[in-house]
Structures are given as structure tokens and as C-alpha cells.
Amino acid sequence: MDLVNFAQTTLVPRNKIPDFKAGDTVTVFYKIKEGTKERIQQFQGVVLQRKGSASSETFTVRKISNGVGVERIFPLHSPKIESIEVNKHGVVRRARIFYLRGISGKKARIEEKKM
Amino acid sequence: MAGIIGKKVGMTSIFDEEGRNIPCTVVQVGPCVVTQVKTTETDGYAAIQLAFDDKKEKHTTAAMKGHFAKASTTPKRKLVEFSDFGSEPKQGDIINTSLFAEGEYVDVIGNSKGKGFMGVIKRHGFGGVGGTTHGQHNRLRAPGSMGASSDPSHVFKGKRLAGRTGGNSVKTKNLQIVKILPEQNVMLIKGALPGHHGSYLIVEK
Secondary structure, three states: OHHHHHHHHHHOOOOOOOOOOOOOEEEEEEEEEEOOEEEEEEEEEEEEEEEOOHHHOEEEEEEEEOOEEEEEEEEOOOOOEEEEEEEEOEOOOOOOOHHHHHOOHHHHOOOEOOO | OOEEEEEEEEEEEEEOOOOOEEEEEEEEEOOEEEEEEEOHHHHOOOEEEEEEEEOOHHHOOHHHHHHHHHOOOOOEEEEEEEOOOOOOOOOOOEEOHHHOOOOOEEEEEEEOOOOEEEOHHHHHOOOOOOOOOOOOOOOOOOOOOOOOOOOOOOOOOOOOOOEEEOOOEEEEEEEEEEEEEOOOOEEEEEOOOOOOOOOEEEEEO
16 A cells, blocks of 8 residues: 555645635635636535545535535545635534535524634 | 556556546556566467566475576566567566556456355346335345246256356456556556456556
């Protein structure tokens, strides 16, 4: 497995990522190519989970768009991620907050962490 | 066909220049030593023999020790013959990743993972019998009909049935070499390869 780690560390440049975990609200600045032009799209929502390890780690962001829940999975070290901004640190009791999918409105609030 | 012996290390994924996530298998390839050059005059057929993966001298028979000494190399675990190698390497030459280029397509031969005694659904991709209603209760993964009745009065030879699955030689064709790390003798090949981690593979051009 050492050679797998070696390949990961040498071939995948790591992104600079802020400290965040499940329950935090983040904005992901994601590069999108349209024809020849490149622009940056923002995706803001609550982090449901961080999954995997090392260069293949991913995270899931959920937001409510026009009343419909939308989830996106980003590879943490994808070269298409321009930056990640942490808007709010939330207080949650578990590392994977899938219970958020079943609730909405006032119940889906997450208490903000007092820094 | 020109080729090299390798060892499956594990899987990972890397990003290409367009930011796509490419699943890759990490393969340790070579360095292989040419231990014998077989010719039509001496052996009846032309081939070259490659050796890979060091082993201890105390685990080597005297006959094999002599064989490796002829190529002035240490004892190796795996020996494979290649016919039509293209270039004509000499005994004692070292074959490594320089044989391949990034972006090239290769075939990989390996021994698939043994699954033991498996039913027809896993072994041959049968669909199983019937639904779960109308009183059906114990035929879900069964093979179904064995064939016609009194004519021919027997089950045809070659009828696909349950049995030992996996553990046989599998050739996966047209796999792209994503990356080569010559210093580590490592190659990243797109997609999955047959066999478990640490099993030997033959990478063919």
C-alpha cells in the first residue's frame, strides 16, 4: 500500500482547505468550463459528511434550492475547486448528519458554534 | 508480443488536466531481467524469458540457481516467456518501464480472485426464477429448467451450472496507461485489473 500512498502524494496536488466538518455551512467556489470560457460557480450549503482519506477524500454539501433539496459531492482535492469558504461552524453530535434529509424548516436548523 | 511482469499494488484515483477523476490501478512493473533467449535452432521456438521479484537464495533449487547465474542475476520468483518481443534483448538485459509510454493502450493478464463454489446467478449471470408472489418461496436463485423432457432425455453437455468460480486467467484488453513513475518502477493503469493485491500481472503492449 505504500506505493499507493506514494502515487497519491506525488500525483495529486493537495488543495488548501480550511478546517470544516459535518454541520458547517460552506461556500464552494467551483470552476466551470463553458465552451472556451471559464467561470466560477458558487455552491453554498450544509456539509453532510466528509468521506474517504488522503487525496481521494470527498465531502457532501446539501442546500435547499427552490424548495427542493440538492446535494453535491465534491472531491476535496479536485483541481476544479477554486476555494472553500466556511460561513458558519455548526454544532452537531455526529459526523454524518443524514437526518437532515428527512426534516425541513425550523427543525432543520443547526445551532451555531460559539467561538 | 512485447511485455513485462508486474505486481498489483492497489487502487487509487488521480485527476487529469481537465479535472476529471480517473480511477487507476497502481502496478509495480519490473525491473525484469532477461534470463534466457530461446531460438528456433536450440529450443524449437523463439521466445525470451523474463524474471521478476527477488527471492531468497535458500528458497531456490540448485538447478534454478544455475539458471539465474547464467544471466548473472539474483534468484527471482516469477518467470514468464514472451514470443515476438519486437526488439531483441540479450541475456542479462534489464526491461523496465521505458518499454511503455504514457497514454499508450495495453492488455493485462492476471489470475482473477477465486470465489469458491458459486451459484448460477454469480457464475453465469442468470436471472433466477420467478417473482416473490403466487406462492413462490424457494426458487429465487435457482437455475430453472435443465432443458427439454423425454426428447433428448438427458441434460446437454456444457449446460451452465453452479461450480467453482474465479481463480482463472483473465485478460483485460485496451487499458490506458495514465502515468508512469520510472524511478519507483510504478505504472498507473486506468480501471480495474484482475486478481487480488500482490498478485502477478503480465502487461502486454
